[in-house]
Amino acid sequence: MTTKRTTATTTTTTTTPNDTPNTNTNTVNTGLYLRWSRIIKTVTIKADNSGLLRGSIAAPTKESNESFIRRRTNSKKNGNNKKEEKKNILKEVSGYAAPGEIVAMMGPSGSGKTSLLNCLSGRNPYNSGIVSVNGRPLGSGEQNGSGSDMKRLMSRIAYVKQDDIFFEHLTVRDQLGYTALLRLPQLWTHTRKMNEVNRIIRLLRLTKVADSKIQMLSGGEKKRVNIGTELLTDPAVLLLDEPTSGLDSTSAVALIQMLSKLARNSNKTIITSIHQPSSALFFGFDRLIMLAEGHVVYFGQPKQSLLYLKEHGLDCPLGYNGADHWMDLLVQDSAIDDDEDDDIIEDGDVENTTAIVAVTTTAVSLSDGTGSGTNTDDDDKDEYEPSKYATSWGLQYRTLVHRSLKNSRSAIFTPINVIKSCALGIISGLLWYQMDYTESRVFDRSSYFFFTMTFWVFDAMFQSFMAFPSERTVILKERASGSYRLSAYFMGKTTSEMPARLVLPLIYMVISFWMASISTSFSMFVATTFISLLSVMAGEAIGLLVGATIYDTEKGMTFMTVISLFLALVGGFFVENVPSFLVWTKYLSPFKYSFDASLQLVFDKPVPCDGSGALEALCGGSSTGYAQPEQVIEYLGVQGSVGFNVGILIAIGLVPRYLAYLALRAKKEGDR
Template identity: 35%
Template sequence: MPPGAGEESVTRRTDTLFCRTTPLLTLQFVDITYRIKNPNGIKSGGSGVIASMHNSPPPPPCSGERTILEGITGAAAAGELLAVLGPSGSGKSTLLTILAGRLPRPHGGAVLANGRRATRSVFRRVGYVPQDDVLYPHLTVRETLTYCAMLKLPRERVRLAVEAVMEELGLNGCGGTAVGGAFVRGVSGGERKRVAIGHEMLVNPRAVVVDEPTSGLDATAAGRMVATLVGMARRGRAVVASVHQPASRVYRMFDAVMLMAEGRCLYYGRGRDAVDYFASVGFSPEPFVNPADFMLDLANGVTQIDCEADATEKARIKLSLVSSYNAVLAPKAKASVNASIAASTATSGESARTGIERSGEKEPKDFTRISWFGEVSVLLRRSLKERRHETFNSIRVFQVAAAACLAGSMWWHSSIHNAHDRLGLLFFISIFWGVFASVNAVFTFPQERAIFAKERASGMYSLSSYFVARTAGDLPMELILPTLFVLAVYWMASLRPEIGAFALTLAVILSYVLVAQGMGLSIGAAIMDAKHASTVVTIIMLAFLLTGGFYVQKVPIGMRWMKYGSFTFYGYRLLIAAQYRGTEMNSYIGGEAAAAAEGQIGVIESVVALMIMFVGYRILAYAALRRIKI
């Protein structure tokens, strides 16, 4: 095979699958401004020393604000790589979030697609790779890409698309390795970033926005990563990337460069022209200096690395650069963007309202190519594969096994005639599984919020299909450990030996677990902060346990309403009914005490109450997820 033949084959295959089947897209952004409330309550027209020395327009009349971005204008053309440079805190990530349509708060200015204001449907065709990789850690590389392809592509194209992307991104060697994460060993940082990019490529984006793709990589890996982005751009995509401290050979790959400092633009133009521009405004680099290092020094207000400047001198340098840009380059940048907008509009002609060329048919509202049931099926399989590691991790299994051994030992071969001890065991089971199931469920949606929001913003699936698959996938996983717990404790404690009594006890505990899990899901979805949500669940469970009917039989009138909202109260009643029948309670612990233990709620009422809670908590969880902005 001649040199380069394999690469050409991959290119042809990828072009056939993706880029050549969709029209080109150019992203233009005009006067992008973004302000947030200043927690100190001090009004500020900028984010630092530049604003304090620069006559910028005053912020809108409101409480104190801090400007993150101020009048940023530019364009990311199809087929080119736009690199955004700047020190930490310069606003790079915020700008990229806006260009990808992922910023939940309103901003000033406009993002245009082919000369038309970008809409939600356009942003769904913009792939976004955040700085922190948002992937399931336990899935392998091939599984991650396959499930994504199954959600967006016809079944017959899934395997071919996955193989093409893996070959193009150099992931064939690690296809069977787990992606990994902070607590799970997996592929390297560079490979994980390429998996995240491949995940977006399978969504068939017409533009790709990548935040800090080279962070944490060595020079060679960073060069390969940028070369990958350049290859994506050459295949017809508009690519925007914020790059941290690029090497000189990496800098030469950039088609266009934007340099930012404290939310303002210091340079926007061709990468090869940057050094000449700064020399023309009085800032010449030393010989053999990396242009990127030179520009980042200027953005930090430093002209000579061996000469430490004070804060005033740094502010003066930055102010001079901002003034020079506003006087020299800003008019050219706006003229260039306006020309790009005019050219895009003229080329599109009778295009869609989003600026996307059409061939006469109406553009679909949703880009998903599979049915709702297909989405549920794919998401359910993915959830089961990922959740099995979490559900059966060693710590959780040990926790359940230890509780079973302790309970079985404490109530070893207890007698049915010792009703007080038996009631204590039944209530201990209620305590353990109520807290265990609800606290674990609290973490479900907060942990997956980033993945859920990212995939929903890309239009990969609907909220209802995700929710159904996620909750249905928990059912078999969450019921195995309680079943094993009951199998151990029931016979160790010598509870009622009839098969019917055992089956009823197991059914009650499994139902109780599902209701407790539903409460945890609803609170986690409503608060979306695992730490705060777990605190709220602990307080609620404490109230439920105190009013459950074991510690206090005669609950004060003012708090009696609380026990009727407690699933512990109903579950405990049903456990008693499974173990003691008819007049057995009266015989073993006395009529008055038996009436207090059984309560005033019958078996049918308890079953209905648990069924209502099972459905109601999940409806609340779904409603809470719907309010999340994506």
């Protein structure tokens, strides 16, 4: 394995921040020079019971690469009894990128490409080193720059993550439009923002699919939409994490060519990681950064990289892809023997560090030689979060409500769900068809309401449970870009989905209530329907709380099943006499309060006795006489007044929502 631990090129000349080469000759913007020097990033790798080390950064899986780890890393395993180990995933990494250039990071899985991008973007802190923009320190640590200046510089850097994560029911124009409304300046008019959206659509050649739903796009088109969401803010620096992943070679070449043209024409600084490019891609970059096990192996022009290997007796075979040759050397420790490898590393350290010396010296002088960055062992925590947003809370809320309404209309208020509501309404109406208001139908009326409440509360619980887990990745991505406040998202999400979630049980009630002849009074229909909808809101709130605290779908669904059935069982219909040690649980059940309030409303007048014995204690088996409403309600075990039960239902609909918001706030630091 031939690698060297410092950046190297045999032809690059010494540069300073003000004379770094710029390939762009037709630029208007001044652009930003991005430099990084001696970046060190450390994580803690924990061991499982078998002694195997596990951590947030995946270790290479090939045996040859594992042997390379054992010889190259600063922290070596001293036995399988170790519970945890600190590992440097970035080891004094240095380099730079100039405006008008596209710089590629290459290396095998686990080499540190994504970690370096995270550090450059400010998404993750690092243990020591310097990141600077146009000579001004930038980064996550207190010494790397602070206050409004750092935040202003951070706003000029955009980061396109590897996964193309969107609301797939939205169109391309919707996705870019909502992003523009949220992230472009508040003072811009709506027309100006939409004009910017149209410009990005034309720039990325998305005109033909602008009004197509994202779920219908090809991989290359989704990737361009992903890039477009970041280009809307016109960043000076664009970072991309493996943008060609999952694309065919033709689409990959077209994408990189587009980025290269964007860098030249707009004077943008573009840095992208790439796993194993084709030959056309390899020579299409202005500079390459080769990484292996957190070390910079080579930094320079693509063509010079092959000459560098040739100087050390590692010629690229004739007709062989230069990128593949590099990857073979980076991955396979068996390429050369250990002694020769060490000789080349040592030799390279002396002869091929011209460019990096300039970068390192400049960066160190900016900070008086001191490292910076916040010490951390968790690669998933402390992601940079802007304290200011481009738009106000009110505009964020309105935009997110509109987006969620459009998205939920496609996801919740679907034709199949409308058919479900109608079918259940008809079936219920037939089963409880034209019930008489007599003694024999008292329990049938009770069962109608309990079924209605139970089904729709269950439906709301399980539907709302998926609200946050299903959108988690999208929200984390948008929040990391400073699109909106968490409170604006939460309020917009919960208020916008409520109408769509309430329409379906309303359809059911309209059909079944009159078919079952619950009452001939329209006011009674309104009152009982109102209570049904309150119970749905209460169930939705419980589902939101569970979804906000348990992101694992399988575990969450299991918990939801148990808790929903338990609350239904103690709600008062199935078990009349709950054991004393569990009696308190029924007061947590929304089923109890909706059931009690509905029965108090529906039994509003004396019930004629018919000799059926259904109300034996009240009618005494007589076919004459009446059972008074308050007697019937007491006989059925109903407690409290209508107002009290409605008040508790409202509380159940609000308190879990607030707790769900607090749960999201508590989890956001660790989950970003």
